Amino acid sequence: MNPIKIGLIGNGSISESHLHAYQANPKVKLWAVCDLNEERARRTAEKSDYHELLANSEVQAVSICTWNNSHAEISIAALEADKNVLCEKPLCKTVDEALKVEEAVRKTGKMLQVGYVRRHASNIAVLKKFIDAGDLGDIYFAKASMIRRLGNPGGWFSDKDRSGGGPLIDIGVHVIDLCWYLMGKPKVKSVSGNTYSKLGNRSNIENYDFYQAADYDATRNDVEDMANALVRFENGASLLVDVSFSLHAKQDSAQVNLYGSKGGAEVEPKLSIVTEQHNTMINIEPQITQPAFDFQGSFQNEINHFVDSCLGIIETNSPVEDGVEMIKILNAIYQSAAEGREIQF
Numbered sequence: 001m002n003p004i005k006i007g008l009i010g011n012g013s014i015s016e017s018h019l020h021a022y023q024a025n026p027k028v029k030l031w032a033v034c035d036l037n038e039e040r041a042r043r044t045a046e047k048s049d050y051h052e053l054l055a056n057s058e059v060q061a062v063s064i065c066t067w068n069n070s071h072a073e074i075s076i077a078a079l080e081a082d083k084n085v086l087c088e089k090p091l092c093k094t095v096d097e098a099l100k101v102e103e104a105v106r107k108t109g110k111m112l113q114v115g116y117v118r119r120h121a122s123n124i125a126v127l128k129k130f131i132d133a134g135d136l137g138d139i140y141f142a143k144a145s146m147i148r149r150l151g152n153p154g155g156w157f158s159d160k161d162r163s164g165g166g167p168l169i170d171i172g173v174h175v176i177d178l179c180w181y182l183m184g185k186p187k188v189k190s191v192s193g194n195t196y197s198k199l200g201n202r203s204n205i206e207n208y209d210f211y212q213a214a215d216y217d218a219t220r221n222d223v224e225d226m227a228n229a230l231v232r233f234e235n236g237a238s239l240l241v242d243v244s245f246s247l248h249a250k251q252d253s254a255q256v257n258l259y260g261s262k263g264g265a266e267v268e269p270k271l272s273i274v275t276e277q278h279n280t281m282i283n284i285e286p287q288i289t290q291p292a293f294d295f296q297g298s299f300q301n302e303i304n305h306f307v308d309s310c311l312g313i314i315e316t317n318s319p320v321e322d323g324v325e326m327i328k329i330l331n332a333i334y335q336s337a338a339e340g341r342e343i344q345f
């Protein structure tokens with residue numbers, strides 16, 4: 001089999017995880033890399049204009065690892081240039097953009113996979129087997145939480161024009177999607193949300209390290225500090241969300257919890273399953289090599305999944321529709337917070 005030729009657009013932080021994973025996949029030949037940052041393009045990438053990369057007919061598929069504001073534009077251009085697309089999360093910033101990307105997938109007949117890397121964690125594959133076998137029963141409640149007490153990365157992350165928002169669209173998207181996926185992608189009925197910008201980026205804090213974007217700028221920040229929401233589904237299930245970049249919390253924390261009629265599951269900090277047997281409550285601790293989210297291992301699984309989907313061996317588990325639905329949920333939370341009312345779907 002001839003290797004599939006891959007192009008990568010946006011050669012910043014997360015692209016490293018894509019590049020390593022492609023390099024480790026024997027079905028792939030990495031063909032071209034581009035970044036609009038001239039210095040970065042000179043140092044590591046070959047081109048600065050993504051149009052040039054897309055004009056190369058050898059390239060069969062691309063990873064899009066740019067800021068959120070260009071995901072829709074580049075995805076549509078890539079699909080129209082006859083490439084399959086792996087687009088980093090979130091699919092884009094607005095519902096209007098999301099629908100245009102979906103339309104481009106439909107018109108071109110190409111495939112777009114959304115970069116929901118957490119779906120590809122090996123502990124999630126284990127949990128999915130339990131869920132699909134009915135061991136949790138009817139999942140009627142889930143909790144998606146990702147709290148950073150001090151973790152606004154600055155740079156493009158805190159510039160709403162480029163990011164589309166703060167912790168909700170950046171880290172909330174991971175945990176909300178994971179819950180929604182594991183709940184069986186129920187149809188949303190309504191969303192009620194709140195956002196707060198009370199603490200800012202807390203760049204005054206001393207003696208405490210946190211991740212900063214390459215172009216960190218403490219003076220620029222127009223995204224929310226924290227968001228919370230209640231999502232109601234048509235099947236009666238509900239999802240509770242809370243996420244933050246800055247919060248007076250005692251520690252950072254993450255929760256992806258599912259509660260069903262026969263059992264429950266907690267994914268963070270490591271997979272455990274809860275059930276009842278012979279009138280006794282049981283906590284099950286699956287004995288697996290990676291009981292927690294394994295960052296690079298999950299990227300490897302995601303890229304392998306994308307490559308096999310491009311080759312027609314499997315069908316992607318993260319199609320464009322799942323990107324559109326998530327943008328609808330995220331935007332409804334922002335709209336609900338802005339208007340102070342529940343948004344009906």
Ligand SMILES: NC(=O)c1ccc[n+]([C@@H]2O[C@H](COP(=O)([O-])OP(=O)(O)OC[C@H]3O[C@@H](n4cnc5c(N)ncnc54)[C@H](O)[C@@H]3O)[C@@H](O)[C@H]2O)c1
Pocket residue numbers: 009010011012013014015034035036037040048050065066067068070088089090115117156170213214
């Ligand atoms: N899946 C994950 O766990 C995960 C983690 C981090 C980031 N991300 C996503 O990856 C994307 C990039 O994030 P990052 O942290 O790598 O940011 P980054 O700033 O480190 O890298 C983005 C790169 O894209 C380049 N770029 C921007 N617009 C471009 C364009 N139009 N054409 C070519 N290059 C362009 C920038 O110059 C930069 O080098 C974001 O969408 C983010 O949400 C995903």
